[in-house]
Amino acid sequence: MASPAAFTLETKALGVVLGGRPVLEGINFYWDGATRIAVLGANGAGKTVLLRALHGLVEPTTGSILWNGSPDRAPPQAMVFQRPVLLRRSAAANVEYALAVGGVARAERRTRARAALAGVGLADIAGRPARVMSGGEQQRVALARAWATEPRVLFLDEPTSSLDPAAASEVERVMGGIHGAGTALLFSTHHLGFARRAADEVLFIHAGRVTERTPADRFFDAPRSAQAAQFLEGELP
Amino acid sequence: MFDIAESFRIALRLVLSGDPELGHIVWLTLRVSIASAIIACAVALPIGAWVAVSRFRGRHAVVVAMNALLGLPSVVVGLVFYVLLSRAGPLGTFGILFTPRAIIVAQAFLVMPLVAALTRQFVEDAWLEYRDQLRSLGVTTRRAVPTLLWDVRLSLITVALAGLGRAASEVGAVMIVGGNVDGVTRVMTTAIALETSKGDLPLALALGLILLALVLALNAAAYALREWSARHG
Amino acid sequence: MNLQRAAIVASALAFAVGAHADDFITVASTTSTEQSGLFRHLLPEAKKALGFDVRVVAVGTGQALDMGRRCDADVEFVHDKVAEEKFVAEGYGVDRHEVMYNDFVIVGPASDPAHARGNDVEAALKAIAQARQPFASRGDKSGTDAAEKRYWKSAGIEPKGAWYRETGAGMGPTLNTAAGMDAYALTDRGTWLSFHNRGDLVVLVEGDNRLFNQYGVMLVNPAKCPSVKKDMGRRFIDWVISPAGQQAIAGYRVGGQQLFFPNAKPGA
Numbered sequence: 111m112a113s114p115a116a117f118t119l120e121t122k123a124l125g126v127v128l129g130g131r132p133v134l135e136g137i138n139f140y141w142d143g144a145t146r147i148a149v150l151g152a153n154g155a156g157k158t159v160l161l162r163a164l165h166g167l168v169e170p171t172t173g174s175i176l177w178n179g180s181p182d183r184a185p186p187q188a189m190v191f192q193r194p195v196l197l198r199r200s201a202a203a204n205v206e207y208a209l210a211v212g213g214v215a216r217a218e219r220r221t222r223a224r225a226a227l228a229g230v231g232l233a234d235i236a237g238r239p240a241r242v243m244s245g246g247e248q249q250r251v252a253l254a255r256a257w258a259t260e261p262r263v264l265f266l267d268e269p270t271s272s273l274d275p276a277a278a279s280e281v282e283r284v285m286g287g288i289h290g291a292g293t294a295l296l297f298s299t300h301h302l303g304f305a306r307r308a309a310d311e312v313l314f315i316h317a318g319r320v321t322e323r324t325p326a327d328r329f330f331d332a333p334r335s336a337q338a339a340q341f342l343e344g345e346l347p
Numbered sequence: 348m349f350d351i352a353e354s355f356r357i358a359l360r361l362v363l364s365g366d367p368e369l370g371h372i373v374w375l376t377l378r379v380s381i382a383s384a385i386i387a388c389a390v391a392l393p394i395g396a397w398v399a400v401s402r403f404r405g406r407h408a409v410v411v412a413m414n415a416l417l418g419l420p421s422v423v424v425g426l427v428f429y430v431l432l433s434r435a436g437p438l439g440t441f442g443i444l445f446t447p448r449a450i451i452v453a454q455a456f457l458v459m460p461l462v463a464a465l466t467r468q469f470v471e472d473a474w475l476e477y478r479d480q481l482r483s484l485g486v487t488t489r490r491a492v493p494t495l496l497w498d499v500r501l502s503l504i505t506v507a508l509a510g511l512g513r514a515a516s517e518v519g520a521v522m523i524v525g526g527n528v529d530g531v532t533r534v535m536t537t538a539i540a541l542e543t544s545k546g547d548l549p550l551a552l553a554l555g556l557i558l559l560a561l562v563l564a565l566n567a568a569a570y571a572l573r574e575w576s577a578r579h580g
Numbered sequence: 581m582n583l584q585r586a587a588i589v590a591s592a593l594a595f596a597v598g599a600h601a602d603d604f605i606t607v608a609s610t611t612s613t614e615q616s617g618l619f620r621h622l623l624p625e626a627k628k629a630l631g632f633d634v635r636v637v638a639v640g641t642g643q644a645l646d647m648g649r650r651c652d653a654d655v656e657f658v659h660d661k662v663a664e665e666k667f668v669a670e671g672y673g674v675d676r677h678e679v680m681y682n683d684f685v686i687v688g689p690a691s692d693p694a695h696a697r698g699n700d701v702e703a704a705l706k707a708i709a710q711a712r713q714p715f716a717s718r719g720d721k722s723g724t725d726a727a728e729k730r731y732w733k734s735a736g737i738e739p740k741g742a743w744y745r746e747t748g749a750g751m752g753p754t755l756n757t758a759a760g761m762d763a764y765a766l767t768d769r770g771t772w773l774s775f776h777n778r779g780d781l782v783v784l785v786e787g788d789n790r791l792f793n794q795y796g797v798m799l800v801n802p803a804k805c806p807s808v809k810k811d812m813g814r815r816f817i818d819w820v821i822s823p824a825g826q827q828a829i830a831g832y833r834v835g836g837q838q839l840f841f842p843n844a845k846p847g848a
Contacts, residue, residue: 167479188483195480198498207494208484239579259484434651434807442807444652445606445637526637529619544752545615546759546777 114292117185117262118142118178119164125172126159133159134318137173143263143294148309148326150299152341156318157298158267164296165189165265187263188256192271194248196240201227201251204240208255226258227251230284246277253284257293264288266297270304282308302342306330314338350549357553369554373561376534379447380514383454387510391459392503395466396492400474413467416460425520428453432524445526450534453520458510465509469502470495501573508569512562535561604633605812608645608653611750612724613795614638616682616770616839621832622825629819632812640750642721648672651805654813657820659795660723668798675814676798677821680829680840683792684727685772686785687755688713688764696764699787702735709735712743714763718754719746727793728766734790755781768793773834795840797821820844 124137134156141147149157162168164175165187177184196204205223214222227236230250235243240251249269256264266285270278278301285308289295299305305312305326312329314322314337321335333339361369398409430436432444432452443449473495481491496503518536525532527541535558542551613619614636623634637647641660647653649672656673658664659682667673686704688696694711696704708715717739718725732739745763747754751771758765759779767775772783785791797817802810819825826842833839 162479165483167482189480191480195477197477197494198500211484211486211490255484434805435649439651439807445635526635526639528635528637529614529623531635541615544611544750544756545771546752546756546775548777 114143114262114294115185116142117294118176119263120176120179121164121170121173122176123173124163124170124175126156126163126168127171128159128168132318134163137320139313139320141294141296145310146289146295146297146308147311147313148297148299148305149313149315150302150305150338150341151315153300155315157315160315161189161265161267161296161298185262186260187265188259188261189265189267190249190252190256190269192268194245194252196248196251198241199239200237201232201240201243201247201254202236204251205255205258208259212259222258223254226254229257229287230254231280244277246273246280249273249277249281250284253281253288257284257288257291261293263294263296266295268299269297270299270301278304302330314341316341351552354549354552354556357549358556361553362557369557371530372533372535372538373557375447375532376515376536376558376561379450379454379534380511383451383458383514384507384511386451386455387458387462387514388503388507390455391462392466392496392506393492395463396470396496398463399467399470400488400491400495410467413460413464417464419457419460420519421457421517422519422523424457425453425523428456428520429523444524445528445532447525447532449524450521450532453524454514454517457517457520458513461513462506462510465506466496466503469499469506473499501576504569504573508566511565515558515562602632604635605654605809605816606652607634607636607655607657607816608643608647609636609638609657610641610644610659610723611638611752612722612768612771613657613659615750615752615774616768617774617834618770618829618832618840622828625828626816626819626825629824630812630815634816640720641723641726645672648800648805651800651807653800654809655797655799655816657795657797658723659793660726661794661796663723663726664796664798672801672804673798674801675817676796677817677844679795679797679820679844680826680842681792681794682840683769683786684724684766685769685783685791686764686766687758687772687778687781688784689762689780690782691780692784694764697784699785701731701785701788701790704785705731705735705737708764709737709739709743712741714743714745714761715739716754716758716761716763716765717744717746718751719748720750722750723793724751724766724768731766731790769837770834770839773837773839794843821846 119141121137121139126134151157202223206219209219270281309326312326316337321337431438432449527533527537539551539554619636626634641658644658645667648656668676694708694713696707747757755775759781799813800808802808821844829840829842
C-alpha cells in the first residue's frame with residue numbers, strides 16, 4: 111500500500127441509549143489512526159457498543175461522530191466480531207464475496223482473496239467450507255476478508271476472546287501484519303497481555319464513560335483512574 | 348368392517364404389475380405438483396426473504412397477513428380460479444380450465460403463502476445472525492436477499508418440500524378447476540375422492556397408501572440431500 | 581436474476597404440457613353417469629369413430645348446465661328433461677336429442693322396516709314417510725335429486741323431519757351415508773351396480789316406469805358461445821344417436837346387466 115491516506119475520527123459528546131438504558135454517555139474522543147488503541151473495561155461497560163457506534167452499526171442517540179470533520183466522509187473500514195460470521199460457502203468464496211460487494215471485478219477478486227488467505231496462513235484450505243473450520247481458522251478467514259477489502263481502519267471486537275491460546279496468538283500475528291501494511295487498528299479485548307502487546311494506547315471505559323486514555327506501557331503499571339486500578343486488580347493477565 | 352391388509356395387497360398389486368393407469372395418474376400428480384411448487388417458490392422465496400430483511404411502516408401488518416393466508420380455504424381458491432378461468436370469466440381466452448395448467452396455477456397460488464411464511468422465518472433468523480457483519484461489509488438490504496437465500500439453502504429444501512407436499516395433497520381446488528377428467532386431470536387425490544364416492548374404499552385406501560409412499564420417498568430423498576450438504580458445509 | 585426466474589416459470593409451465601385445442605371436446609355430464617362407468621366404455625369407441633378425444637367433466641346436473649351457460653363445455657349430456665328444455669328455451673342449447681334412459685331404484689335395509697318393497701314408487705315413498713324411516717337424499721339440484729323431489733310431490737308428500745337427511749352430495753357419497761345409517765335412498769341403477777360399500781342395503785323398489793330416467797344430449801349454442809367447438813360437438817352428437825353409438829351404449833354391461841337403454845329417435 112502506498113503511504114496511507116490521513117484521516118481523523120472525532121466524537122463529540124457521543125451518547126447511546128439502548129432499550130431505554132444509557133449505554134454510552136458523553137464520549138469525547140479524537141483519533142488520527144497513528145496509534146493502535148485497545149478499549150478496555152469490565153463486561154457491560156460499553157466496549158462493544160462504542161466500537162459498533164464508531165463503525166456505523168449503531169446510531170448515536172446524542173452527540174456526533176465525525177470522520178475528517180464530517181458525518182459522511184468515512185474512509186473504507188472493516189470490522190471483525192468476537193464470533194466470526196461466515197457465509198455457508200468456502201473460505202475463499204467468503205473473501206471473494208466481500209470483494210464483490212465492494213465492486214471488484216471477478217478475476218481480481220480471486221487473486222486478492224487467495225493472497226489475503228495466504229497472508230493469514232490459510233492458503234492450503236482456502237477451498238474448504240468455512241463452517242467446518244475451527245474457531246481460530248474461522249477468525250483468520252474473517253481477518254483475511256477484512257484485510258482483502260483494503261480498509262483504512264479496522265475495528266475488532268474481542269477478536270481473541272473465543273479462541274484458544276494458540277489460535278489467539280495467530281490472530282495477534284495477523285493483526286500485526288495488517289497494521290504493518292498501513293491499516294489503523296482499534297480493538298476491544300479483555301485479554302490484558304494481548305492488549306499490552308498489541309496496543310499503543312489504552313482507552314478505559316467504565317459504566318459508559320471514558321475514564322482515561324493512557325499510553326499502553328504506562329497504563330498497566332500505573333493507571334490514572336481509580337476504576338481502572340480496581341479493574342486491573344480484579345482481572346488476572 | 349374393511350380390511351387394511353386388503354388395501355395393502357391392492358396397492359402392491361397395482362404397483363408391481365405396473366398398472367398403466369396408475370402410472371399415468373402418478374406421473375400427472377408429480378408433474379403438476381412439482382411445476383406448481385417451482386412456480387410458488389420462484390415467486391414466494393424472494394417475497395418471504397424481502398419481508399424478512401426490510402423495515403417499513405406496516406411491516407407487522409404484512410407479516411400478519413402473510414401468516415393469515417396460510418389458513419386460506421383451498422376450496423375458495425378453487426372457486427375463485429374457476430370463475431376467473433371460465434370462458435365467461437376474465438381469463439377465459441387462455442382456455443386452460445379443466446386442463447393440467449389450471450391445476451398448476453391454482454396449486455401454485457395455494458402453496459405460495461406457505462413458502463413465503465416459512466422462508467420469512469428462516470431468512471429472518473439468518474438476518475439476525477448476519478446483519479451486523481453484512482452491514483459492516485457494505486451489503487445493502489436489497490443485496491442481502493439473494494445472499495441470505497443462498498446461505499439458508501438447506502432450510503429452503505425443507506421449505507420447497509413442504510410446498511410440494513401441500514401441492515400433492517390438494518384435492519378441493521383441483522377438483523373444481525381440473526374437473527377430474529379421466530386421463531387428463533385426474534390426479535392421485537381426486538382419484539381417491541372418486542373411488543371413495545363410488546364406495547370402493549379398499550381401492551381408495553390403496554391409492555392413498557401409494558400417495559403416502561410417494562410423499563415419504565420425496566421427503567427421504569430431500570433429507571438425504573440435506574445431510575450430505577450439511578456434512579460438506 | 582429476474583431472467584432466471586422467468587425462465588424457471590416458463591419451463592415449469594411448459595413442463596406440464598397442455599393439449600392442442602384441436603383434438604378434443606369438453607362434454608359436461610353428471611357424476612352418476614360417470615360413476616356408472618359408461619364413459620370408460622363409450623369414449624374409446626367414440627374416439628375410434630371420430631378421431632378426437634372426448635373429455636367428460638362430471639359434476640351435478642345443475643353445475644353441468646351452468647358450465648354450458650358459461651361456455652366452458654361444448655356438449656351437454658345430462659338427464660333432467662325439464663331443465664334441459666329450459667336450457668334450450670333460454671337459448672343456451674341447440675340440437676337437443678334424446679339418447680338413452682336408465683332407471684332409478686329405491687334401495688333400503690334388507691329388513692325393510694317401512695314395507696316399501698314392490699314396484700310402485702309412490703306407494704313406497706308414502707310408506708317410508710309414514711313410518712318415518714331414515715331416507716338419504718342428495719339435495720344437490722342434480723338430475724337424480726330433481727327426479728326424487730318430483731316423486732315426493734306426485735305422492736303428495738313434502739318430506740320434512742329428522743328422518744329425511746339431505747347430504748348435499750353426489751350419488752356415491754349419499755349411498756355411503758345411506759349404508760351407514762341403514763336408510764332408504766333413491767339411486768340410479770348404474771351407480772348402484774358399481775357401488776361396493778352397500779352395507780345392509782338391497783334394491784327394494786324397481787320396475788315402475790315412472791322410475792325411468794331419460795338422458796338428453798345437446799350442443800351448447802355457438803351463437804351464445806363463440807368458443808364452442810361446434811363441428812366436433814355436432815359430430816359427437818350425431819355419432820351418439822347413430823346406430824353405432826346406440827349399439828355402443830347398449831353394449832355396456834355391469835355384472836352382466838345392461839345399464840342404459842338407447843332410445844334416440846333417428847333424424848330427430
